[in-house]
Amino acid sequence: MRPMRAPRQHHETGAQSPALDVLAVGAGVAAVAAVTVICRYWLDVSNAATVSAAFLLVVLVVAATARLWAAVATSIAAVVTFNFFFLPPVGTLTIADPQNWVALLAFLAVSLIASQLSAAARTRATEAAARRDELARLFDLSRDILVMTDDGDARTTLARSVARRFHLSVVAMGLPASDEWTVFHGGTERVDIETREWTTTFAAAQATLEFDAHERTYAGHRIVTAGGHTFRLVPLRVGTRPIGVLATTGRTVEPGTLDTLAGLVAIAIERAELLEERKAAEVTRQSEALKTALLASLGHDLRTPLTAIRVAADNLQSSSLPQIDREDQAALIVVEVARLTRLFDNILEMARIDAGGVAAEARWTHPSEIVEAARAQVEPMLRGHTVTVTNTHDVPVLLDPRLTATALARVLENTAQYAPAHTPIDIQTAVTHEGLTVRVRDSGHGIAATDLPRLFDRFYRGAAAATRPAGTGMGLSIVRGLLDVVGGRVWAENAEGGGARFTIVIPAAVKDAVDDAGEV
Amino acid sequence: MASARILLVDDETAIQRAVGPLLRSHGYDVEITSTGESALTAFAAHEPDLMVLDLGLPDIGGVEVCRRIRAKSRVPIIVLSARSGEADKVNALDIGADDYVTKPFGPEELLARIRVALRRVATSAEAEGGVLAAGDLTVDYDRRRVLRDGAEIRLTPKEFELVSLLAHNHDRVLTHRVILKAIWGGNAVEQPEHLWTLVAAVRRKIERDPANPRYLLSEPWVGYRLSTTPPDSAD
Numbered sequence: 181m182r183p184m185r186a187p188r189q190h191h192e193t194g195a196q197s198p199a200l201d202v203l204a205v206g207a208g209v210a211a212v213a214a215v216t217v218i219c220r221y222w223l224d225v226s227n228a229a230t231v232s233a234a235f236l237l238v239v240l241v242v243a244a245t246a247r248l249w250a251a252v253a254t255s256i257a258a259v260v261t262f263n264f265f266f267l268p269p270v271g272t273l274t275i276a277d278p279q280n281w282v283a284l285l286a287f288l289a290v291s292l293i294a295s296q297l298s299a300a301a302r303t304r305a306t307e308a309a310a311r312r313d314e315l316a317r318l319f320d321l322s323r324d325i326l327v328m329t330d331d332g333d334a335r336t337t338l339a340r341s342v343a344r345r346f347h348l349s350v351v352a353m354g355l356p357a358s359d360e361w362t363v364f365h366g367g368t369e370r371v372d373i374e375t376r377e378w379t380t381t382f383a384a385a386q387a388t389l390e391f392d393a394h395e396r397t398y399a400g401h402r403i404v405t406a407g408g409h410t411f412r413l414v415p416l417r418v419g420t421r422p423i424g425v426l427a428t429t430g431r432t433v434e435p436g437t438l439d440t441l442a443g444l445v446a447i448a449i450e451r452a453e454l455l456e457e458r459k460a461a462e463v464t465r466q467s468e469a470l471k472t473a474l475l476a477s478l479g480h481d482l483r484t485p486l487t488a489i490r491v492a493a494d495n496l497q498s499s500s501l502p503q504i505d506r507e508d509q510a511a512l513i514v515v516e517v518a519r520l521t522r523l524f525d526n527i528l529e530m531a532r533i534d535a536g537g538v539a540a541e542a543r544w545t546h547p548s549e550i551v552e553a554a555r556a557q558v559e560p561m562l563r564g565h566t567v568t569v570t571n572t573h574d575v576p577v578l579l580d581p582r583l584t585a586t587a588l589a590r591v592l593e594n595t596a597q598y599a600p601a602h603t604p605i606d607i608q609t610a611v612t613h614e615g616l617t618v619r620v621r622d623s624g625h626g627i628a629a630t631d632l633p634r635l636f637d638r639f640y641r642g643a644a645a646a647t648r649p650a651g652t653g654m655g656l657s658i659v660r661g662l663l664d665v666v667g668g669r670v671w672a673e674n675a676e677g678g679g680a681r682f683t684i685v686i687p688a689a690v691k692d693a694v695d696d697a698g699e700v
Numbered sequence: 701m702a703s704a705r706i707l708l709v710d711d712e713t714a715i716q717r718a719v720g721p722l723l724r725s726h727g728y729d730v731e732i733t734s735t736g737e738s739a740l741t742a743f744a745a746h747e748p749d750l751m752v753l754d755l756g757l758p759d760i761g762g763v764e765v766c767r768r769i770r771a772k773s774r775v776p777i778i779v780l781s782a783r784s785g786e787a788d789k790v791n792a793l794d795i796g797a798d799d800y801v802t803k804p805f806g807p808e809e810l811l812a813r814i815r816v817a818l819r820r821v822a823t824s825a826e827a828e829g830g831v832l833a834a835g836d837l838t839v840d841y842d843r844r845r846v847l848r849d850g851a852e853i854r855l856t857p858k859e860f861e862l863v864s865l866l867a868h869n870h871d872r873v874l875t876h877r878v879i880l881k882a883i884w885g886g887n888a889v890e891q892p893e894h895l896w897t898l899v900a901a902v903r904r905k906i907e908r909d910p911a912n913p914r915y916l917l918s919e920p921w922v923g924y925r926l927s928t929t930p931p932d933s934a935d
Contacts, residue, residue, distance in 0.1 A: 483782045486804035488714035494807040495721050505721045512717045519714075 204246030208254030211238040212261050220265050228280065231266050232287045239291040243298035251295030259288050314437040318444060321345045325448040334452035339366030342428070342445060349430030350409060353416070353445065354378040356424065367430065371407035378413075378425050385415030385422035396436035414438050416446040423449060481523055485516035492516075518560065522593075526654040529586070530638070533661035538583065540666045544691065545581040547609035547616055548574045553581065554588035561593055564601040565622075573611045578689040580666060584616070587662040587670070590655040591620050591682045598680070599624035615668075615688035621681040626674040635672050636660040659684075704818055705729040705746070709739040709765070710754035710780065719752070722807050728814075736760035743769060750817055752810070753797070754780040755788045763791045770796040776817035778810075790875055790922055798872045800922070816871045816929060823870075823928075832867045834928035837906060837915055839867040846906060858883065859902050866916065866926035875923035899924060 215234045219225040235258040243251035263273055267280045275281055324341040328334050335353060343351040343366035351366035352373055361378045381402050390399040398420075402413040409429040416424040426442050433441070492509040495501055501509070532538050548571045555562060595605055599622035608619045627635065634640045638657035656670075663670050668686035675681040706723055710716055711734045723730045731748065733739045736757045743751070751769065755762030766777055777797040781789040789800050798820075799813045832839040838847040844860055846853045855863065861883050866874060880888045880895055888894060899918070903910040917927050 483803035484712045484714055488712070488718040490804060491715075491718035491722050491807050491810075495718065495725065498725050500725050501721060505725075508717065509721065512714060516714050 201246045201250040204242050204250045205253045208238055208242040208246075208250065209257050211241070212254065212258050216261050216265050226266065228262075228266055228283050232262060232283065235262055235287065236291055236294070240294050240298065243295035244302070248295055248299040251299065252292065255288065255291040255295060258291065259284060262287060310434070311437075314434065317345045318437070318440060321441070322444055325444065325451065328448065328452065329455075333364075334455070335364040335449060336366070338445060338448050338452070339364040341366070342426075342441065343367035343430075346428070346433055346441070347431050348428050348433075350411070350428070352411075352427040353449075354382075354425045354427065355449065356382060369407075369409075371409055371411075371429075373404065373406045373411060373413075373427055377402070377404045377406070381413045381415060381425045382422060385417070385425075389420050397439040401435060401438070412438060414442040416442045416449065418443075418446045418450055482520070485519045485523075488516045489513050489520075526658060529658050530654055530661065533658065533665070538662060538665045540580040540583055542578050542580055542688075544576040544578055545584075546574050546576055547571055547611060547618070550581055550585045550588060550616075551607055551609060551618070553585035554592055557585065557589035558593045558596065561596040562605070565596055565599065566602070566604040568604060568606050570606075570608045572609065574609070575611055576691040577611055577616050579616060579686050583662050583666060584668075584684075584686055587659045587668075587684060588618055588620070590659045590662075591670070591684065594655050595620055595622045595624075595680070595682070598622070611690055613690070614685060615690070616684075616686045618684045619681060620684075621675050621679055623679045626678060627672055627680045632672065636670065703727065703729055704749040705731070706814070707739065707742055707748040707751045708732045709734075709736070709751065709757065709762075711735065711756070711758050712754070715754070715780075719810070722810075723814075726811060734758075736762070736765045739765055740768060743773075743775075747773060747775065749775070749821070750814060751775055751777045752780065752814070753777055753792075755792060756782065761788075763788055763795070766792045766797050767795050776821060778813050778817060780805075786921070790877075793873055793875045793922065794877050800873065820871045832870060832928075834867075834870065834915060834926065835930065839863060841867075848906065853905050855902070855905060858898060859905070862898055862902055863906070863916075863926070866924060870926045870928050873919050873923050873925045877923075879923065 212235060215231070215238060219231050219234065225231060239251060239255050239258055242254040260273070263275065263284055264271065267275050267277075267284060269276055275284065321341055324345065325338065328337060335355070339351050339353045342348065342353075349367050350369045350371050352371065353364040353366070354361045354373070355364070356362075356378075361375055363372070363378075381400065384402070385400045388399070391397075392399045395401075398415070398417065400415045400422075404411050404413055404427075411427040411429045412433075412435075414426045414428070415422045416426050423446055426438075426445055428438065489512075492512045495509045496506060496513075548569070551569055551571070555567065592605070592607075599605065603623040605623075606619075606621045608621075610617045610619075628642065631640075631642045635642075636656045636659065637653075639653035640657075641653040659670050663684065663686065666686055668684060670682065670684045672680060672682050706728045708716065708719060708723065708730055710719070710732075713734075716732050716734070720730050720732055731742055733742050736759045739751075739753070739757075742748075753762050753765060757765065762779060766779065769775065769777060776799075777792075779789060779792045779797045779800045780803060781792075781800055782803050789802075793800065798817050801810050801813055830841065832841075836849045838850075839845075840847065841864055844864075846855055846860065846863055862879070865879065865882050876892050876895055877889050880892065883898075884891075884894060899916060900910075903913050903916055906915060907913045914930070915926055917925050919925060
């Protein structure tokens, strides 16, 4: 007997090979011979009914395991043997007694009908197994679809899943996009099908919706040849609305199953679209939130200096103001204008980063020059602090000096703002094989653990923002944005012994190679 | 009115440095603090005649300061707000701030609000319960009458309620919520359309030119005030 097969493997061997049938016939004939020998020469049975029952058993076994023709061949062998060895006159193929004619014909009829019934039952079992197998594949595919995420190309993943789950060598999924077709490939081979074929199939599916009861499918399947393969093109429908075309080849999949498969794939595509839309909506929402945050931040940061400038200017016009107050009001205006200027610089810088308008222009520069340029940019803010600079290996490096200085200036600005007045700020540069490393360390209170992960996020001003000095939450995000352009990195940490430490690393060529010992 | 004492509360040194001299040069006595706590302390130490309060304070927040001050004093409070703090501003007015100035503001704007608020305290002290005269308009609380140039204007009870509420709080901003609650009760605060209709009706009766009201002024998105000073001479 053939062993029971798991549904998954069943389909490949569902159509039994002829070799196995021949083997079954051989075994059948051998069994007939064995029965003959046993009955005739060993047990000495001569009762025709007993012998024919034994032969019938052999025929049924063959019918149960092999195809109809094998059973019929075995039946004929059994009939001939029965006649020759058991029906008198024994040893000839003639029959004397008309009664034995009836026995012989009855045997032949019973064995043929039994073979037929058995074969039909087996075909149905095979069909059921095949259906179960395809259902299992469809189930696996639907599970693939459910776990599909919105990252990467969901449609290619889908085409690959179809090919893998249904053991198809070529799967192509055509989706109409304005006047082109976007085709997603799966399977081991990639075959291009003519656009005309996609269009024809799709147009037909759009034009009519006809149910084919025999194949249990919606009509509209087409067979086309491309790249030496015969493809079956099936419309992908969501409900009854076609959204694309699925082409498969490699293994025969029942049309009804293909139709179901196409339905599943169509739902998956719709789902992928929905996920993408949701993602896009989320991105939009985030950028809206960003804009709102920007406006709120600007609202406050613009209004305060504007009010101060306006009132101070009015005060200056007043004749009753003492000279000392007059000077203070003038100084106030200067400071507030500087604050507004910084704010606008930040906004412009951020807009340039967002628009991809920042381009690096590498030049040979000494790290000390970069530090000097950065300090000059934020000189008024650093005034209240003692700044020390250490340049280890001040050799020329190839990088964009302006961009680097701007990034460093933003870090210094941030440090100056958050470190208490009159505390030291320490700047160290080092040149290594990696490029330029700049460390800025202050002696302030350090960075709160909750702020560390979001420190470089745009508009993030720290959990205790309200009690902190004024700031826009733009400076450090600009640092990150600028360094992104040149492949640099920046991070912050609390230094051992207190205070915050910012580290900037920018990859750069170095004039004369320096070993790691140069690192601070 | 000279030498009225003003407590200025703002954490921005720029505002302190600009507004302080502005108020002093107009003859006010100015005390400046930067936080909500210090504002409450300063208030308790020597009660000022008026408070200019920024809503974006670093510690307990301007709205909360406003609430605590109101719990024990009727001192006029003018809140400073940025446009982004619209909700805070209305909250502060709801719990009893008198007026607001939105940043960026000009000096004359702030000074005008301060003058009006100080005058209100002076006049309401003497006119409690009696009659309010504003320009050619007279509100007689006892007889429930409103006169313009001596001629009685007929108002429905609801209309008189609105006029009398605003008159009792003349020159203060009353928020929609406060007015709705006072006239229709707590359930009506979400139905501003009652108020619009009523205000339109009152304006038709008391204003000479209802399209350009002189008394019943609207503070867009915030509330209404009954102004006792002519609009063009906010002195």
